[in-house]
Amino acid sequence: MPKLHSLEFIEKLVGFDTTSRESNLELITYVQDYLSGFGVESLLVENDEGSKANLYATLGDASKPGVMLSGHTDVVPVDGQTWDTNPFRLTQKDGKLYGRGTADMKSFIAIVLAFVPRFLKKGLKTPIHLAFSYDEEIGCIGVRRLIEKLKGFAVRPAICIVGEPTSMQVVTGHKGKRSFVARVRGHEAHSALAPHGVNAIEYAAELIGHLKGLATKKQKQGPFDPLYDVTHTTVHTGTIAGGTQLNIVPKSCRVEFEFRYLADDDPDALEAGIRAYAKEKIEPRMRAVAPETGIDIERVNEMPGLNTDPNAEVVAFVKALAGRNDHAKVAFGTEAGLFTSRVDIPTVVCGPGAIAQAHRPNEFITLEQVAKGEEFMKRLLEKVCGR
Numbered sequence: 001m002p003k004l005h006s007l008e009f010i011e012k013l014v015g016f017d018t019t020s021r022e023s024n025l026e027l028i029t030y031v032q033d034y035l036s037g038f039g040v041e042s043l044l045v046e047n048d049e050g051s052k053a054n055l056y057a058t059l060g061d062a063s064k065p066g067v068m069l070s071g072h073t074d075v076v077p078v079d080g081q082t083w084d085t086n087p088f089r090l091t092q093k094d095g096k097l098y099g100r101g102t103a104d105m106k107s108f109i110a111i112v113l114a115f116v117p118r119f120l121k122k123g124l125k126t127p128i129h130l131a132f133s134y135d136e137e138i139g140c141i142g143v144r145r146l147i148e149k150l151k152g153f154a155v156r157p158a159i160c161i162v163g164e165p166t167s168m169q170v171v172t173g174h175k176g177k178r179s180f181v182a183r184v185r186g187h188e189a190h191s192a193l194a195p196h197g198v199n200a201i202e203y204a205a206e207l208i209g210h211l212k213g214l215a216t217k218k219q220k221q222g223p224f225d226p227l228y229d230v231t232h233t234t235v236h237t238g239t240i241a242g243g244t245q246l247n248i249v250p251k252s253c254r255v256e257f258e259f260r261y262l263a264d265d266d267p268d269a270l271e272a273g274i275r276a277y278a279k280e281k282i283e284p285r286m287r288a289v290a291p292e293t294g295i296d297i298e299r300v301n302e303m304p305g306l307n308t309d310p311n312a313e314v315v316a317f318v319k320a321l322a323g324r325n326d327h328a329k330v331a332f333g334t335e336a337g338l339f340t341s342r343v344d345i346p347t348v349v350c351g352p353g354a355i356a357q358a359h360r361p362n363e364f365i366t367l368e369q370v371a372k373g374e375e376f377m378k379r380l381l382e383k384v385c386g387r
Contacts, residue, residue, distance in 0.1 A: 108163030176305030197249030
């Protein structure tokens, strides 16, 4: 295996605890200082509290569109997971690098940083834009602020590569996602007088049953996309909480649910159908007993899907960098859909590591995948550099 240039950067980045509930500023400051050492200025786009920031920087001529390399700096928690090593200290063993974020997705960012001096030394005829975000793991929150900045740029990147772990396969699509909280307002009564109350849990169960029925319908009737491992839109209930004790008809119940939809499905129609069922089929029976009852459904997050044309120039370009001719779609969401839908930058997903290792205890990336990531970056170097 050739010498890897990015190992020290992977070690450094893994060492920052950037779990989404924590600040990422220590890592961002490290990257900003590193780039500054090469004379590269960085734009920081912070959250309201100033505790987290996106970083945007350009290698080369910022007045040209160029190629944007994008990744998120936050990681998921290790709480409750049993690790054989310190998750925030890189451990190399048997051809693998263990640590939180090795696969998802600090290794990609590390490879990018390792190649910064090589891009600058060789000279860029096409600029490289770096976009590193926060709070991707809790709904692609941070990058939205960066995108608002990009909208105001006179010149935007021509294409974007999001380096999520795809085992270096070019990904042209992923499902969109909408997540919701349903709050069911019932009417308390003694359980011996249950018909005089409105049982919030039971009516929540009716809503959940409808969601399950919708999920089954999608599984049987589609639409379908064979490029996905789960080929249809999915509907899923994740949490339910309600009631106080057994002998009280519960006054409230809270349900969290989501759907992950194909490009051929209309998310507005899906959402409208769920709301209509609650309002027209469930609420009238609740209010016949107690008029103050009902169901409030709040959309808490939305992440648009990605559906890049396989014949688009960005796809051919990134396939050449990856050294392969195939492409795929993935069920997990990324920031890519936001770049295409909000700021119209043609985007694909391609990065080292396997998504199967993400979010798990003993997360790892193989040295082979790191090497493939570096080969990808070498090919990009040849494409964008040279006078």
